Amino acid sequence: MSASNLKRRLLLQGLAAGALVSGAPLVRAAQDKTLRIGYQKFNTLNILKGTGQLEKTLQTKGWNVKWFEFAAGPQLTEALNADAIDFGHAADTPSVFANASGVNAVYLGAEQPYPKGIAVFVAQDSPIRSIKELKGKKVATGRGWNVQFLLLKALEEVGLSYRDIEPVYVTNAADVRAAFQSGNVDAATLWDPFLAGQQITTNPRILRDGTGLSNNRTFHLAVPKFVDQNKDIVRTLFAELKKANTWTQAHPQETADLLAPQLGVDAKVLKLATERRNYTTVAVDAGIVAEQQQIADAFLKLGLIKNPVQVQDKVYREVLL
Secondary structure (H helix, E strand, O other): OOHHHHHHHHHHHHOOHHHHHOOOOOOOOOOOOEEEEEEOOOOHHHHHHHHOHHHHHHHOOOOEEEEEEOOOHHHHHHHHHOOOOOEEEEEHHHHHHHHHOOOOOEEEEEEOOOHHHEEEEEOOOOOOOOHHHHOOOEEEEOOOOHHHHHHHHHHHHOOOOHHHOEEEEOOOHHHHHHHHHHOOOOEEEEEOOHHHHHHHHHOOEEEEEOOOOOOOOEEEEEOHHHHHHOHHHHHHHHHHHHHHHHHHHHOHHHHHHHHHHHHOOOHHHHHHHHHOOOOOEEOOOHHHHHHHHHHHHHHHHHOOOOOOOOHHHHEOOOOOO
């Protein structure tokens, strides 16, 4: 498949309808100064998009911004690899899986820990009361998801291994909810805002969140060539992101109200997710590299990724935030 066809396939599969309707070109002209950003529902980039401030600032530099929504991190990192976007974000585990598969992207920054934004849960009336009771049970999760790593660590914490359960792999959060609510699985895994939505609608019993097991960081990733050629633009993006994050931290209700119509998600769901999150972007230091390396090594040991990863080699050589 040619590079142009791959880009088209990725965009058709991963981008929101609004981006498709806009008819955004997949191949930029040499003179087109456009920053193409990939984002997922409910994240710091999503909030920045909602403010419209990045567009205003970059306009003074002669640049435009185009936003593309993806269902999850794996689709977004594939788009980075296909040069269909320049910049985007993904959680810790999707980023590691991207590293292992050779995706052409570098780490530029990391969000603060968000352990309560991921969970393993069962129905409120389920006889299962603990992670240990998941032995031999069906659990809905996704390959390379942040909650897959949480599930792995939660099982190890009680003396089980990932092979002690029957993972039921799905491709998106909607499939998790469908499998869970149909009773086709015994337990499920989700991340915010989908986790918050599940909590509000069905009040599941949380068996384990990420506290003490997974920091559930989000990473800002970019195509290295784009960063090399446009460091000033990247610095401007991070400067505007910092302003948006500072405002968000102090205004959870206003953030929920801002994002609700944009995302088509109930403001009550977004408020719950916002209140348990710390909105700050930091440089990828040695401690954060070690966290990512632990994830890479764990999945390599299980055979769920095939190639060893040296996370430090994937960190951009300069701090731009």
